[in-house]
Amino acid sequence: MxxxxxxxxxxxxxxxxxxxxxxxxxxxxxxxxxxxxxxxxLSVTVVVALSNLIISLMRNTIPPRIRIIVQxxxxxxxxxxVNQILMAFVYDVSKQLSVYVGLIITNCIVMGxxxxxxxxxxxxxxxxxxxxxxxxxxxxxVILGFVRELFGRGTLWGYPIFEKLGLYNIGYENNGFIxxxxxxxxxxxxxxxxxxxxxxxx
Amino acid sequence: MFLRNFFDKIKPNFSEGGRFAKLxxxxxxxxxxxxxxxxxxxxxxxxxxxxxxxxDAVDLKRTIITVVIALLPALLFGMWNIGHQTAMAYGLDWxxxxxxxxxxxxxxxxxxxxxxxxxxxxxxxxxxxHEQVSEGFIGTGxxxxxxxxxxxxxxxxxxxxxxxxxxxxxxxxxxxxxFLNPALVARAFLxxxxxxxxxxxxxxxxxxxHFAGDAVTGATPLALLTEGSSLNSHxxxxxxxxxxxxxxxxxxxxxxxxxxxxxxxxxGIASWRIMLSVILGGGLMGLLFNAIGTNEYMQLPFYxxxxxxxFMFGCxxxxxxxxxxxxxxxGKWIYGFLIGAFAVxxxxxxxxxxxxxxxxxxxxxxxxxxxxxxxxxxxxxxxKARWHLEVSK
Numbered sequence: 110m111x112x113x114x115x116x117x118x119x120x121x122x123x124x125x126x127x128x129x130x131x132x133x134x135x136x137x138x139x140x141x142x143x144x145x146x147x148x149x150x151l152s153v154t155v156v157v158a159l160s161n162l163i164i165s166l167m168r169n170t171i172p173p174r175i176r177i178i179v180q181x182x183x184x185x186x187x188x189x190x191v192n193q194i195l196m197a198f199v200y201d202v203s204k205q206l207s208v209y210v211g212l213i214i215t216n217c218i219v220m221g222x223x224x225x226x227x228x229x230x231x232x233x234x235x236x237x238x239x240x241x242x243x244x245x246x247x248x249x250x251v252i253l254g255f256v257r258e259l260f261g262r263g264t265l266w267g268y269p270i271f272e273k274l275g276l277y278n279i280g281y282e283n284n285g286f287i288x289x290x291x292x293x294x295x296x297x298x299x300x301x302x303x304x305x306x307x308x309x310x311x
Numbered sequence: 312m313f314l315r316n317f318f319d320k321i322k323p324n325f326s327e328g329g330r331f332a333k334l335x336x337x338x339x340x341x342x343x344x345x346x347x348x349x350x351x352x353x354x355x356x357x358x359x360x361x362x363x364x365x366x367d368a369v370d371l372k373r374t375i376i377t378v379v380i381a382l383l384p385a386l387l388f389g390m391w392n393i394g395h396q397t398a399m400a401y402g403l404d405w406x407x408x409x410x411x412x413x414x415x416x417x418x419x420x421x422x423x424x425x426x427x428x429x430x431x432x433x434x435x436x437x438x439x440x441h442e443q444v445s446e447g448f449i450g451t452g453x454x455x456x457x458x459x460x461x462x463x464x465x466x467x468x469x470x471x472x473x474x475x476x477x478x479x480x481x482x483x484x485x486x487x488x489x490f491l492n493p494a495l496v497a498r499a500f501l502x503x504x505x506x507x508x509x510x511x512x513x514x515x516x517x518x519x520x521h522f523a524g525d526a527v528t529g530a531t532p533l534a535l536l537t538e539g540s541s542l543n544s545h546x547x548x549x550x551x552x553x554x555x556x557x558x559x560x561x562x563x564x565x566x567x568x569x570x571x572x573x574x575x576x577x578x579g580i581a582s583w584r585i586m587l588s589v590i591l592g593g594g595l596m597g598l599l600f601n602a603i604g605t606n607e608y609m610q611l612p613f614y615x616x617x618x619x620x621x622f623m624f625g626c627x628x629x630x631x632x633x634x635x636x637x638x639x640x641x642g643k644w645i646y647g648f649l650i651g652a653f654a655v656x657x658x659x660x661x662x663x664x665x666x667x668x669x670x671x672x673x674x675x676x677x678x679x680x681x682x683x684x685x686x687x688x689x690x691x692x693x694x695k696a697r698w699h700l701e702v703s704k
Contacts, residue, residue: 280464286504295478302482 115237119245122308126249127301131217135209136250137293143266145205146254147247152191154243156213157222160184161239164227171228180223181214188213218246253296261288371446371486377580378450381571382628386457388567389560390414393461393517396557400516417461417517418560424465425456428472436481447486447493447634448476454494454628457561458621458669459501460514467505471497491676492635495669502669510534510665515557531558532619533658533665551618562624565617572627581631584640585647589626592651593617600659608659616655625654625668630675637679639686646682650675 125131132153139149163183164171171179192210195203203210213219222242227235258264263271263283271277286292394410394417397403405413429452430444437444455472479496480489502509515531532546546556554564562568575581597613604610616622630636630650637646650671657667664670 280466282464282467282505282508284504285506286500289503298482299478 112234112237115234116241116244119238119241120248121245121304124245124249124304125218125221125242126246126297127304129218129221131221132246133294133297135212135216136246136253136297137290139206139209140250140253140257140293141261141288142205142258142264143251143254145202146250148195148199148202149206149209150243150247150250152195152210153213153216153218153246154240156184156187156191156216157219157243157246158236158239159187160219161222161227161235162232164223165230165232165235168228176228177220180220184219184223185214218242249297249300252300253293256296257287257293260284372449374580375446375450377574377578378628379453381574381580382450382453382457382561384567384570385561385564385624386418386453387411388554388564389457389562390418392554392563393417393560395555396516397518401518413517414461418456420465421456421459421461421463421468421560422453424469425472426452428469429455429476432473432476432481433485436485440485442485445486447480451475451493454561455497458494458498458559458624460509461517461560462514463501463508464505467501467508468497471500471504474500487634490635490680491673492629492632495629495673495676498669499673502666515559531665532556532615548615548618551615559621559624562621565623568623568627575627575631580633581627582633582636582643584643585631585636586626588644588647589630589651589654590617592648592653593622593626593655594651595648596652596655600655611659613655616658620658620666621668622654625672626651630672635676635679637682637686639683642679642682642686645686646675646679649678 119125122128126133126136135149135153140146160180160183164180167179167183188211191213192203195206195210222239226238230238255265258266259270261284263269263276271281271283287296391407391411391414393414394405394412395414397413398405398410426448429448433448434444436442452472455468455475459468475493475497479491479493480486483489498509508514532551550556551563552565554567556563572581572586576583576586593616594613597611597616600609600611601613630647637643650668653671653674654667657664657670661667
């Protein structure tokens with residue numbers, strides 16, 4: 110496998126959310142607005158990439174029977190670091206994300222990549238794989254955040270775009286359902302539908 | 312038989328290799344809408360479409376048309392009631408016919424939007440999949456237009472119908488494969504998306520045409536109860552039985568709905584087990600709350616629940632939807648009983664959702680396959696035990 114595929118595949122045909130169906134929980138929880146979605150996507154990318162790298166470097170010295178514990182320690186350390194950085198620089202977003210930053214530890218994508226990839230591949234490949242999967246997760250989050258914030262609140266990144274366009278004056282209203290988690294799941298389903306259809310064609 | 316000749320004449324154009332072969336689904340739909348086809352649904356060899364709801368020689372279209380006829384009393388009454396409520400609220404002196412005509416004019420755009428959007432999507436999917444257009448939406452479309460408030464904005468209705476047909480039905484394979492009642496999916500979508508247009512006191516009474524003053528509001532019995540005000544000062548039992556109360560278009564009149572129920576029961580299209588068990592479930596839950604009776608809502612006589620809101624409409628026309636209901640007889644009893652019980656429970660205990668019937672039916676739609684599975688498994692175990700076969704765990 111070429112190295113570029115390690116980044117390219119998770120974005121489309123091996124996407125962690127739409128194909129592997131991992132990380133659904135946080136994907137429903139943090140995408141009501143675009144900004145937290147982007148921050149969450151970046152956080153997860155950093156955690157997956159770095160933990161993949163570290164575990165890959167340590168993979169030959171970890172005793173197999175306690176490998177999950179070791180992986181968890183590495184991941185938790187990284188998540189705490191990310192959390193501290195978020196609190197220091199983007200406090201309001203870290204408030205919005207609340208527990209979901211901490212819950213990156215239990216994100217199936219992180220553990221999944223460690224077990225499935227980093228434990229058996231070299232550090233460079235693992236780093237690329239981590240970045241790829243983080244971005245693959247991130248791209249779905251950004252799509253969801255974009256659609257949900259636009260139609261649910263009429264804003265984008267906090268900017269009241271529909272109000273400026275004057276849509277409310279002609280009777281448009283925000284859709285309350287799209288803010289709720291069930292609709293996020295339905296949107297994920299629609300993305301999967303479109304993706305499958307494209308895959309069938311090609 | 313001008314129509315028959317016309318269809319026979321243009322048929323070759325739509326067959327394989329004809330000029331409009333791409334539109335064959337559309338043609339087939341119109342042809343069999345006008346004439347009973349020689350084949351019955353589900354019996355077509357080689358066709359991918361098989362409805363699960365047909366157990367005898369009645370074509371699916373006839374089934375749906377019977378449902379539509381059964382809906383007519385409630386629909387006609389609903390139209391009159393729109394005018395009646397407006398006339399009462401604004402103190403206008405309208406004749407019987409004018410009330411009905413006003414309601415008809417108010418109702419027409421809702422029905423048209425519901426059908427045009429819904430059938431448009433149905434035809435589109437049928438053409439893409441090269442299947443026959445399924446008739447299910449003829450009933451669904453009418454039901455959707457009857458379970459919304461008369462003032463619903465049409466673009467929201469269109470969006471809800473599109474959502475219901477695509478997400479509620481077509482993604483699962485079309486009519487006969489959906490596990491949720493599409494009409495209720497549309498209503499739930501509206502309810503959660505635009506709550507200010509689906510509940511509250513402002514939505515139930517249509518404004519007269521060319522009216523410039525402040526809108527008059529009118530609360531439904533369920534809304535009154537949620538607010539904690541007394542029911543008897545506003546509506547009598549007779550009001551609620553006949554249906555001269557504010558509410559969604561088709562659901563106010565228990566009498567008209569029961570007329571439709573009678574037709575459905577006589578023709579055997581709806582299951583009497585489900586209807587009866589929904590009523591039993593609702594009644595028993597009402598009695599249970601009477602026994603607890605810690606607030607005024609709980610002390611409400613149990614039969615009031617049948618008269619208010621969408622309980623009877625849901626019980627007759629939506630809980631009995633053969634696609635989404637339980638299939639086994641024992642399963643139908645459980646399914647219906649729990650719908651009634653949950654509907655009353657949601658109404659009384661959760662003031663955020665004044666109408667519990669919609670959510671109760673949707674919830675039990677989800678559980679219907681599980682109920683069926685358990686009933687069948689239990690039956691198999693019983694039979695094995697009867698014949699002293701080994702009972703598998």
